[in-house]
Amino acid sequence: MSRVFNFSAGPAALPESVLQRAQAECADFRGAGMSVMEMSHRGKIFMEVAEKAERDLRALLNVPDDYAVLFLQGGATGQFAAVPLNLQPGGQAMDYLDTGAWSGKAIKEAQKYGPVNIVASSQSHGYASIPDSSTWKLDPGAAYVHYTPNETIGGVEFHFVPETGDVPLVADMSSTILSRPIDVARYGVIYAGAQKNIGPAGLTVVIVRRDLMERKSAGVPAVLDYALQVKNDSMYNTPPTFAWYLAGLVFEWLMEQGGLAGMAQVNERKARKLYHFVDNSEFYRNPVEPSARSWMNVPFILADDALDGSFLKQAEEAGLSGLKGHRSVGGMRASIYNAVSEAAVDALIEFMADFEQRHA
Known part of the structure; x- marks a missing residue:
């Protein structure tokens, strides 16, 4: 597996x-x-x-x-x-x-x-x-x-x-x-x-x-x-x-990995990529004030929350796990901690773009 x-x-x-x-x-x-x-x-x-x-x-x-x-x-x-x-x-x-x-x-x-x-x-x-x-x-x-x-x-x-x-x-x-x-x-x-x-x-x-x-x-x-x-x-x-x-x-x-200075470079880059994609989409939205956005936990909301279930199901089928937002706020959340690779973030962005194209 x-x-x-x-x-x-x-x-x-x-x-x-x-x-x-x-x-x-x-x-x-x-x-x-x-x-x-x-x-x-x-x-x-x-x-x-x-x-x-x-x-x-x-x-x-x-x-x-x-x-x-x-x-x-x-x-x-x-x-x-x-x-x-x-x-x-x-x-x-x-x-x-x-x-x-x-x-x-x-x-x-x-x-x-x-x-x-x-x-x-x-x-x-x-x-x-x-x-x-x-x-x-x-x-x-x-x-x-x-x-x-x-x-x-x-x-x-x-x-x-x-x-x-x-x-x-x-x-x-x-x-x-x-x-x-x-x-x-x-x-x-x-x-x-x-x-x-x-x-x-x-x-x-x-x-x-x-x-x-x-x-x-x-x-x-x-x-x-x-x-x-x-x-x-x-x-x-x-x-x-x-x-x-x-x-x-x-x-x-x-x-x-180069210690914490090395991890900071990777983590900042991962977060920047994901926020850039969300901000340039009309289908997804991040609810946090840009000056206070987390590097580690990136929540996002779909334009139509009726699609949440389909998004999560298809994401799991694509090998993208753990994207459901916390039960108290709903939506989606991508936690991109140290062990989550840049390749994982790239795969998520690719899936989100495809899902948007099919459902927007």
């Missing part, structure tokens, strides 16, 4: 060479006579896997020494609670930017632990843009400022890093991490579910500035306690070992 072009938003495509390597190593990992899924997470072999994965991630992102890197469970949703529990022990307000479904869920969770200040919201505009920073109402006494650099569902992306002064900036980078270089030192905490650009679902990467770990509240659960997890090398409890191993293979693959 040939592999399809996978445009799923997550769990998402993984590099084929990574899958092939994992397949070759699965039954007998490094001569151990067992798979990496079966061995002790505290054994010498897996500890080497874990340590190398962290080194490679640090190298890719140029993570400063005063930041800890954690490989945890619970997804980004678990971090919606972990962030306020670790960074807001004294009842301070927490600043949140509301730009889509995932930032909205983060806000709802944070409200369980203290007062939340909505700095700005694009909800009234259908979450199709980023609020102008001149309108933001930041609290200089806030415990932190939280934002979602890329909203997976709506396809909205910040193309700048918010300026928050001395207030730590927290970012849910689940659907944009590793797609281009970033300056980690501008953030207090970065967290990301793995299932888009890092590896399979079940793993969450957290990068936290070490001085912020002194803030935690007394009641933070052990599995969400950054300081405790750092002390235990992300192994306070049994970690998701197979996902951690696969993430390490993805990090090696990224280095082979």
Whole structure:
């Protein structure tokens, strides 16, 4: 069976060479006579896997020494609670930017632990843009400022890093991490579910500035306690070992692609191609303000939504999978993460052009 072009938003495509390597190593990992899924997470072999994965991630992102890197469970949703529990022990307000479904869920969770200040919201505009920073109402006494650099569902992306002064900036980078270089030192905490650009679902990467770990509240659960997890090398409890191993293979693959600078060039080109086609079509439309369009998640709407079912069925038949938009917004969505090749984007554009010609 040939592999399809996978445009799923997550769990998402993984590099084929990574899958092939994992397949070759699965039954007998490094001569151990067992798979990496079966061995002790505290054994010498897996500890080497874990340590190398962290080194490679640090190298890719140029993570400063005063930041800890954690490989945890619970997804980004678990971090919606972990962030306020670790960074807001004294009842301070927490600043949140509301730009889509995932930032909205983060806000709802944070409200369980203290007062939340909505700095700005694009909800009234259908979450199709980023609020102008001149309108933001930041609290200089806030415990932190939280934002979602890329909203997976709506396809909205910040193309700048918010300026928050001395207030730590927290970012849910689940659907944009590793797609281009970033300056980690501008953030207090970065967290990301793995299932888009890092590896399979079940793993969450957290990068936290070490001085912020002194803030935690007394009641933070052990599995969400950054300081405790750092002390235990992300192994306070049994970690998701197979996902951690696969993430390490993805990090090696990224280095082979020229690192994040190389990936940025490819990702920008893929997105530009697809948006250019949509913008020059009278049959398809992208609902997002052009200045806030995502490189990673490209939603588009057909001129006649009665054709949605036919579009998806024929796309699947053509080997183009995962194009159905999120149930909350409908339409279509092409998620073009790192492992989605430029050839996949070219094939999608070719199919869309043909479908338009037959149905316009």
